[in-house]
Amino acid sequence: MGEQLTVAIIEDEPAIAENLIHVLEADGYSVQWFTTAGEGLTYLKQYSAALLVLDVGLPDGNGFELCKAIRDFSDLPIIFLTARNDEIDRVVGLEIGADDYVTKPFSPREMLARIKLRIKSRAVTVDASPTQVSYNDELIADNYDYFIKGQAVGLTAVEFKILNKLISISANVLSREQLMLAADMAPEASYERNIDTHIKAIRNKLKPFGRSECIQTKRGFGYFYSSDCNNTQG
Ligand code: CA
Numbered sequence: 001m002g003e004q005l006t007v008a009i010i011e012d013e014p015a016i017a018e019n020l021i022h023v024l025e026a027d028g029y030s031v032q033w034f035t036t037a038g039e040g041l042t043y044l045k046q047y048s049a050a051l052l053v054l055d056v057g058l059p060d061g062n063g064f065e066l067c068k069a070i071r072d073f074s075d076l077p078i079i080f081l082t083a084r085n086d087e088i089d090r091v092v093g094l095e096i097g098a099d100d101y102v103t104k105p106f107s108p109r110e111m112l113a114r115i116k117l118r119i120k121s122r123a124v125t126v127d128a129s130p131t132q133v134s135y136n137d138e139l140i141a142d143n144y145d146y147f148i149k150g151q152a153v154g155l156t157a158v159e160f161k162i163l164n165k166l167i168s169i170s171a172n173v174l175s176r177e178q179l180m181l182a183a184d185m186a187p188e189a190s191y192e193r194n195i196d197t198h199i200k201a202i203r204n205k206l207k208p209f210g211r212s213e214c215i216q217t218k219r220g221f222g223y224f225y226s227s228d229c230n231n232t233q234g
Contacts, residue, residue, distance in 0.1 A: 005050035007115060009033045010040035010066070011081060012059050016104065020053065023108040024115070037061040044070055050119050051077045053111075054098070064096055071097040077118040081106070099142070113168070117141060139167065139211070148209045158183045159202045162195070166215060166225035175222040199223055 007024050011017040012035045021031045032049065034040040037058045044052065052070070056063040067078055080101040099118055102111055121142040139146045139153075144160050146153045155163060165182035166174060174182075176195040185194065203212040214229040 004028065004030045005119065006030045006032060006047070007051050007053065008040065008044060008049040009053045010035075010037060010058065010063070011053065011055040012036070012057075013055070016055075016081070019108045020111060023112045027112060027116075035059070037063070037066045041066060041069060044074060044076075048074075049076055051079065051115055051122075053079050053081060053115070055081045056083065067096050067098055077122050079111075079114060079118060099144075110168075121147075141167075148211070151209070153205050153209065155202065155205060158185065159198055159205070162198050163202050163215075163225075166223060167227075170225050170227055173218045173221045173224045179222065195223075 007029050009017050009020060009031060011020075011033070014035075017033050017035075021033060024031050029050075032043060032047075034043060035058075037060050040052075040054075054063045054067060058066070063080060067080070070076075070078065077099045078097065080098045082101050082103055100114055102114065118141075121140045139148055141147075141160075141164060144157060145155050146160070146163060161183035162179050165179060176193075179195050183195075183198070199215060203215055206212045206214060211229060214226055216224050216226050216229075218224055
């Protein structure tokens with residue numbers, strides 16, 4: 001058993017916080033929950049947490065301002081909780097230094113998976129020293145890109161969201177429409193074939209890593225990610 005990791009939550013809606021606390025504690029995390037930006041900031045200035053889940057709408061301020069304030073002294077992973085359909089929130093959140101965002105209502109299990117991924121990828125980043133790199137060849141998401149053995153794939157924001165969605169539900173086929181939603185592309189504003197273009201770009205970028213075959217086409221349905229595809233190159 002390693003030491004217990006602490007996840008901080010700043011969220012003023014008890015029902016949402018309690019759901020999250022439940023799955024986190026069941027998974028062995030210790031949780032610090034705050035309902036105001038002020039309390040959360042005070043805590044994070046004094047203690048370190050493995051990750052912060054941050055609501056955008058707080059009674060004493062907004063999560064974006066708080067995120068900026070936290071980024072002045074900490075680079076802990078931050079996952080924003082945003083209101084449904086608030087596209088601007090998501091974009092702003094990622095631009096000001098959040099690592100990820102989750103739209104309410106969310107599945108606590110999916111949230112837990114994202115929290116674990118963020119904590120894990122941060123740990124890899126922090127541990128990596130120039131001479132002693134011990135990456136495995138997993139795809140690791142961090143800072144809005146994927147990394148293989150510490151090397152960035154170099155994805156655009158849309159490509160990242162598409163690949164992230166495919167990986168997150170590995171082996172399940174996603175339709176073009178589902179991928180457009182995941183990538184925050186407005187369905188009425190884009191043709192579904194745009195997804196094909198993005199998929200092609202992602203495959204090309206994965207090629208140097210021997211992973212272009214990871215994204216499989218399911219004819220007539222869409223695409224899926226197969227993790228059993230990485231034998232082309234070391
Ligand atoms: Ca709120």
